[in-house]
Amino acid sequence: xxxxxxxxxxxxxxxxxxxxxxxxxxxxxxxxxxxxxxxxxxxxxxxxxxxxxxxxxxxxxxxxxxxxxxxxxxxxxxxxxxxxxxxxxxxxxxxxxxxxxxxxxxxxxxxxxxxxxxxxxxxxxxxxxxxxxxxxxxxxxxxxxxxxxxxxxxxxxxxxxxxxxxxxxxxxxxxxxxxxxxxxxxxxxxxxxxx
Numbered sequence: 001x002x003x004x005x006x007x008x009x010x011x012x013x014x015x016x017x018x019x020x021x022x023x024x025x026x027x028x029x030x031x032x033x034x035x036x037x038x039x040x041x042x043x044x045x046x047x048x049x050x051x052x053x054x055x056x057x058x059x060x061x062x063x064x065x066x067x068x069x070x071x072x073x074x075x076x077x078x079x080x081x082x083x084x085x086x087x088x089x090x091x092x093x094x095x096x097x098x099x100x101x102x103x104x105x106x107x108x109x110x111x112x113x114x115x116x117x118x119x120x121x122x123x124x125x126x127x128x129x130x131x132x133x134x135x136x137x138x139x140x141x142x143x144x145x146x147x148x149x150x151x152x153x154x155x156x157x158x159x160x161x162x163x164x165x166x167x168x169x170x171x172x173x174x175x176x177x178x179x180x181x182x183x184x185x186x187x188x189x190x191x192x193x194x195x
Contacts, residue, residue: 003036003108015080019083019087020087026080027093027096027097030081033076034073034104034105036073037070037073037077038105038109042109044066047062081093098138102134
């Protein structure tokens with residue numbers, strides 16, 4: 001009920017006002033709706049298992065509610081993910097979406113299916129540490145994806161780090177001018193902006 005209320009507030013009040021400028025609006029909608037889709041898939045998995053065990057799952061209305069919830073949540077999730085991808089950079093959308101989606105789905109599974117009740121403290125700590133490691137890995141992959149560093153060119157990269165930065169044509173770069181007279185007088189440093 002809390003997730004549904006949050007989702008309705010996001011869709012009807014915040015998305016029309018701030019969806020075009022704030023990346024978190026559409027991605028939070030996708031993540032919250034993703035909690036419904038993952039929970040529905042898990043419930044349908046149990047229903048399919050029961051079907052092959054000759055349980056009367058097709059007569060149970062919960063099975064059909066799960067199917068409708070899955071279809072509605074997946075279509076809504078894809079709709080808002082496409083909106084986010086149309087407006088914002090893909091390299092920003094996917095890491096944020098991955099972290100939000102995984103966090104909300106794990107929290108939902110903990111509450112709904114009570115999976116962690118039977119786990120020991122060591123297993124819970126291991127799961128949380130693994131999740132944090134994945135989040136850190138996703139951040140590092142996307143934060144340093146433009147850097148050209150490999151084992152082959154690592155010594156050159158470290159050696160070039162001590163040299164003056166190179167000016168690129170396509171970005172604005174702020175370069176400090178090394179003027180010994182300015183440093184000796186303790187006057188403010190001069191900066192030049194190259195475009």
